[in-house]
Amino acid sequence: MKSNHSQAIARLALVLGLAIVFGCQPPQDPAGEVTGTVSYEGTPLEDGIVSIVNYETGFRLDSEIQPDGTYLATTHKGGLPPGEYQVVIFPPEIADPNPPPNSEPGMIQKKMDNIPSKYRSPRTTPLTFTVSEGQNTFDIDMSS
Numbered sequence: 591m592k593s594n595h596s597q598a599i600a601r602l603a604l605v606l607g608l609a610i611v612f613g614c615q616p617p618q619d620p621a622g623e624v625t626g627t628v629s630y631e632g633t634p635l636e637d638g639i640v641s642i643v644n645y646e647t648g649f650r651l652d653s654e655i656q657p658d659g660t661y662l663a664t665t666h667k668g669g670l671p672p673g674e675y676q677v678v679i680f681p682p683e684i685a686d687p688n689p690p691p692n693s694e695p696g697m698i699q700k701k702m703d704n705i706p707s708k709y710r711s712p713r714t715t716p717l718t719f720t721v722s723e724g725q726n727t728f729d730i731d732m733s734s
Contacts, residue, residue: 622721626728627659628679629708630704634659638705640730641678642670642719643712649673651722654682670721677717679730706734 610668615704624642638655642663651659651670681700689695708714711730719728 595652619667619674620672620723621640621665621667622672622718622723622726624663624721624726624728626730627662628655628661628731628732629659630706630733632731633704635679636700637682638698638702639680639682641680641720643677643678644673644675645712647671647673651718672723675721676712676715677719677728677730678712678715679705679717679732681731698704704732705733711714 626640628638628640635655636657636659640653640655640661641650641661642651642653649671650665652663654661655661681702683697684700685695686698687695709717717730719726
C-alpha cells in the first residue's frame with residue numbers, strides 16, 4: 591500500500607511538473623520592434639549606434655547601424671515595451687590608435703563628423719519616438 595501511495599505521488603508530481611513546463615507559461619508583455627534608417631542630410635550613415643531610452647522605466651536598447659544605414663531594435667522577447675522613448679545617436683567605440691606609452695590601448699569614440707553633437711546627448715537630442723506593440727518604423731535624418 592505504501593508503494594501504491596508513493597507511485598501516486600510520483601505520478602502527480604510528474605503531471606504537475608509537465609503542466610508547469612508546457613502549459614503554464616506566463617503571457618509575454620507587449621513589445622514593439624523598431625526598424626529604420628539613419629542618415630545625415632539625406633546620406634545614410636555607414637556606422638554608429640542608435641540608443642533608444644525610456645527614462646520613466648529605465649529601459650535602454652542600443653542597436654548597431656548597418657553599412658546601408660539601417661538599424662533594428664529588438665530583444666529576445668520580441669522588442670521594446672510600448673511607451674515614449676528618447677533616441678540618441680553616437681559613434682561606435684574603437685581601439686585608441688595612440689595609447690599612452692607602456693599601457694594597454696583603451697577605447698575611444700570613432701571620429702564621425704556626420705553625427706552632430708546635439709544628437710549624441712540625451713539632454714540635447716531632438717529625437718523622441720512612441721513605440722507601439724508590433725512593428726514600428728522610425729527613420730532618422732540628422733542635420734547640422
